[in-house]
Amino acid sequence: MNNLKKPINNILEHLQERTKELNCLYEIEELLNNTDRDVENIFNGIIEAIISGWQYPDVCQVRIIYEEATFQSSSFKKTRWRQKADILVQDKPVGKINVCYTEKMPPAEEGPFLKEERRLLDTIATRIGNFITYQQLKHSHQKWETSTQKLSQQDKDKWKTILEILSNTDKNLYQKISRKMLNYLCWNGIKEAERLLKQFGLSYKPDDEKLSIDPNKPLQKEILPNFLKFSEATFSIAAKHLTEQEILTCIQNWIKDDKSSVLVTVLESFDTSIGEISDALERFYLTNPEGLELNPATEKGIKVSLIHRFFTEQLQFINIAKNYVEIKDFYNLLQRIVYTQKSYGKLGGKSAGLFLAAQIIKKSSADSDLLKNIKFPKTWYVTSDILLKFIRFNNLEDLFNQKYKDIDQVCQEYPHIIQIFKNSYFPPDIIKFLSTALDDLGSCPLIVRSSSLLEDRMGSAFAGKYKSLFLANQGSKKERLDSLIDAITEVYASTFGPDPIQYRAERGLLDFHEEMGIMIQEVVGANVGNYFIPAFAGVIFSNNEFRWSERIKREDGLIRIVPGLGTRAVDRVGDDYPILINPSQPNLKVSVSLEEIVRYSPKKIDVINLETNTFETKLINDLLKKFGDEYPKAHQIISILDHDRIKKPSAFDVDFEKDNIVITFDGLIKNTSFVAQVKTLLQLLRKNFNTPVDIEFACDGKNFYLLQCRPQSYSKDSLPVSIPQDIPENEIIFSAKRFISNGLVPDITHIVYVDPEQYNQLDNLSDLRLVGKAVSKLNKLLPRRKFILMGPGRWGSRGDIKLGVNVTYSDINNTAVLIEIARKKGNYVPDLSFGTHFFQDLVESSIRYIPLYPDDPDIIFNEKFLMNSYNSLSDLAPEYSHLSETIHVVDIPKVMDGSTLQILMNAEIDEALGILVKSD
Known part of the structure; x- marks a missing residue:
């Protein structure tokens, strides 16, 4: 257990070595990406980079053997303190790298070498192999271009030259193109091609006679003839029925498609990790550094797979995003993602929305000067499944069922979960990744944002449900890393808070497998x-x-x-x-x-x-x-x-x-x-x-x-309701004439009224908080959407709770209407907080909001009815009976012979009316 929970400062002692290794890798990447250097210059540069990246550079020597050539550091001699890695090209060894120490050094995981140095050496060997592969492909491409240029005056032989080169250098691709050509001919209705398919046992159209014998009986397997003869016959038919240019265009497009086939295959597999996708994308751009013009259908398929893999399966989002994103955007995105090699997570809804907006603006900025200077803060992303790894690493699996507990228990346990998370640990590989992110972001202030799978989706905003935390990001590297990790754990803990769990329950999302991605974003400012x-x-x-x-x-x-x-x-x-x-x-x-x-x-x-x-x-x-x-x-x-x-x-x-x-x-x-x-x-x-x-x-x-x-969160459009003018005043509970929206709220059976004057007289902070807890209790007891809340000031605000009842979304989510009361005496002023997370919750949940100014002229406020009617608080929540002077619960049918409250709202005339009506 001590090994699992070793302090972060012990891990940081090794980060200097990791930094050397990263610098080594960066230098080698720079060398291999510089196409102007010759091979000798590149390999000698790699040797110097390896020496500086190993633990003991003063006694380190390196030799690289590639085919018949040898490159080595001066005075190289082979010793028994060595490690080596093969350089592979298309799974065949073409050379090797030897790293030797000239003196005996302290023992590590592999003789005197660290396990990280083994991984680094293997990575370098792989990169050199990829580089050689690219050079060979480039040489073949140049040879190909030279051949086609020489034959530029002989169009009819161009495609034959290409096929000849393919048949000698890449028989698999040659066979693929032959089959694609035969399919193409059949799709164009060329009978000779269909006969060829039937002759080779690959009939394009079903043989009705065979199928009609017994539809449940397997067809007999037919032996295929020689595929080379099949290919020759295919292109012979093509030459008769297609133009030279059409054949050439088809072949060129299919060759381009084949270059993306590895990427397509990786993305089509459901069990492909982000590490494997990263490798495939890197290989795709390594072999095509200047980009590749793909077949439109292939390109769109890759885009859709990448959107699906990194962001969401929501078709509504995918249908929009596929028209604006490019494959290169995901390649760039991967440079700033924290993930494990076996990671299968996504980046979450908040990341998805910002990513898509950035691509839309980028593509549209050329058409509008007003959009050209819109920028986006530098951001690193943590994949959503790292939360699961964090939970398992700290043996916290019991939390997976937290969402199914009673909401009162969730509320009670949430503060303890926060502290448990803050005192838990990340796996060392994640800490190293976060350290790299911190190096890239520098010492500017940061905000750690939630980006869960459910967040910011079409139809469920989760606005303000999960935490976002600001960090000054000042001090030593260790202090800054500690603060970053602490903030991430607190955001993770918010996944198990009462507000998001209540929100999910209301929308039938509790059974959804929720994960939490993280955005680590620069704070914009000066x-x-x-x-x-x-x-x-x-x-x-x-x-x-x-x-x-x-x-x-x-x-x-x-x-x-x-x-x-x-x-x-x-x-x-x-x-x-x-x-x-x-x-x-x-x-x-x-x-x-x-x-x-x-x-x-x-x-x-x-x-x-x-x-x-x-x-x-x-x-x-x-x-x-x-x-x-x-x-x-x-x-x-x-x-x-x-x-x-x-x-x-x-x-x-x-x-x-x-x-x-x-x-x-x-x-x-x-x-x-x-x-x-x-x-x-x-x-x-x-x-x-x-x-x-x-x-x-x-x-x-x-x-x-x-x-x-x-x-944007939204509620269903409501029509204005006619406000009657002949209602007897004793049947009116309240009227309002400021900032009214449209709607009709019928059949209200209970009013929960927090008296502003009594609330203002509460001096004890614990009593003020108890008012919020009592409201929360009533929110669970009273019939959903059949009661209204009335009380002073700004409910649910941060700051001085004397200015408004201390509640969150899960404390008021069942009410039909929230009425905030502003009296001239006292400092209670409703805030028309359109756009705050609190108001988005009201709008999205179709909870009506009415600001009430009882002291305005021509306003009716039947406070006598609210204060003098029988108070049901002690009956419903006896534990809060000592607050009966402050909180009044009116059971309307009980005190008014079966009547209920109806609220009429008309935005066009800016009026609302709460009236008592007889039940049918």
């Missing part, structure tokens, strides 16, 4: 003092589900933007606001009056502190007073409050210490192409994804970065 911050970041949506003006259309979309890290745009925060922009009508603002502009502007900013290695929230004005001159695009983000007006700042006359700064993004909206760029991007991705999209973005002050792209 250094501002001792902080790392994007100029701005946020989320963009194709559809705006909640409109603040009748002039806004659903398909106009929505930008939700904040200064700094985008966390305050995607998470619901209890005490702050983002800026909302309509991409189609950017001047149509939510806040119009001076008071509203100031009140609803962002006051805080999320940053990464590079000195303390922490994620922090700061007051924007405090940060700008110190570092305003360093903040990227500050003059486009801020406005200045000058007495009773908001004025536009100049880039040179802002006094960050004295000016009263307000975040408005007016400069960005009015003086840059940002909004036009977003609108163009939304239209492009919506059209090509064939669905509304949800995008995360950030700007470092120079470039716009796309961080994530997925199908």
Whole structure:
């Protein structure tokens, strides 16, 4: 057990040797890819690289033998401390590599040699063999080209020359092409070809007489004649019925297809590992370094197989992606994937969405200047099955059935699972891979993102269900690696949290074999003092589900933007606001009056502190007073409050210490192409994804970065409901006239009402949390979609829980409506958090949202009914009876002689009404 759990710092002692080995391999790759060098120069360079890559370079000597030639280090002499590897070409030895130490060295796994050096030597021998194979193929190709060029004036003999070369050098390929030609002739209805097939026992059409004797009786096996005669006869028929150019084109296409046959074979097999696919792709590009023009059908088949293998089996995604991705894209992708040689995992839904968006934008940027500067952060990927390997390595297999436990037990055990994961270990080979990734990413801040198989798929967004964690990534290599591993384990643990398990259960996905991929992504931003911050970041949506003006259309979309890290745009925060922009009508603002502009502007900013290695929230004005001159695009983000007006700042006359700064993004909206760029991007991705999209973005002050792209959560369209004007006031529970969507919610039997005044008087943090737990308990007890929740402030927000009830998705998922109440007394203000993960859950689950302002004129709020009706809390959840002054549960049919609550919603007139109706 001690060996399994040896500390990471022991592993790190060996990383210096691994770095030498990697450098050795990189140098050899560079030598073999340089086609301008001669063989002698290349082999001498390889000898030097091997010496520097072995553990004891001062006493290391190398000899390479290839056919009749020998290349060796100076004064080479064979000793008993040696290791060797054969160089194979087409499985036949053509040479060998000998590595010797001139002196006795301390013992290791293979004499004085490390087991890693054995693997490295075998890899080098394989690469040299591949290089020789490529040179031979290149020579054959040049010979072929020379032959065809000499015969350029004799078109009719070109294809015969090619066949002659093939029959002498590659009989298997010659036979394949002959059979393909005969099939081609038959498909074109040439009777002579069909007779040839029948003559050789390969009849293209079934012999009806034979088949009619007994359909269940096996046909008699027929002996095939000499295949060379068959080939000659085939091309003799072709010469009679096809043009010279048609024959030549067919042969050339089939030869091209054969060059991809190894890759096709590997991809068609269901049990092929990522390591084998990587080898096949490398071989494909090694033998065709300048690319290969494939038959369109073959090329599309390879693309579909690669999409299926790396991303998803969802046909809806594959049907879109196959039109935009290239084979080369996967070759490049493989250079930044963490996997084991026997890995069978995928990269997950979040990776798939970003990958596809990148290819769509890349192919479309030539047609639009607005798309040319869109960039994507450097990203490494961890395959989804590494989670399974991690679980088995630490004997945690019992967790596989966690999803089937009662949700209360899942909630109770989840914090302990997080700590178990954080105190578990990765296998050494994965740690080495992560170390390599860290070297490539450098010391810039990172975000470790979840990318599960179910995440961001068409129809299941899983928005915010799994963790994404920011890392400052500062300090020593060991400290940075420790932090990265710790973050990955925490993201892994979130697979077993209550929210994703509840979400899966609701959608019939519990039995799906879920795995968790990981994205390790550069954080986009710039250094501002001792902080790392994007100029701005946020989320963009194709559809705006909640409109603040009748002039806004659903398909106009929505930008939700904040200064700094985008966390305050995607998470619901209890005490702050983002800026909302309509991409189609950017001047149509939510806040119009001076008071509203100031009140609803962002006051805080999320940053990464590079000195303390922490994620922090700061007051924007405090940060700008110190570092305003360093903040990227500050003059486009801020406005200045000058007495009773908001004025536009100049880039040179802002006094960050004295000016009263307000975040408005007016400069960005009015003086840059940002909004036009977003609108163009939304239209492009919506059209090509064939669905509304949800995008995360950030700007470092120079470039716009796309961080994530997925199908947007949606609910079924609802029609506006007529609001009656003649309802007696004693039958009205509430009315609302701000930010109303369409819909009808009938047959509500229970109201769970959290009294804002009593909630505000709770001083004990544990009591505030108990209110959230009581709501969670009622969420499980009350009939699904037959109750509503009403209470103060912003439910489900991070930050001060005094400003809203402390719940997550799994605590409210069964409610029909969430009503957030804002009273003028107190600090309870609903946040129209369109676009946060919390609101996406409401939209996707068809949970209606209504903000209620009881103190507004012409608003009816029957608080007396809610407070004076019999409180069923003690009957339903006696353990929370001490909270009866704060939480009121009204059983409507019980207190109103069988009546139920009906909620009518009309977005066109911006009104909602909750009324009591008699049951039929």
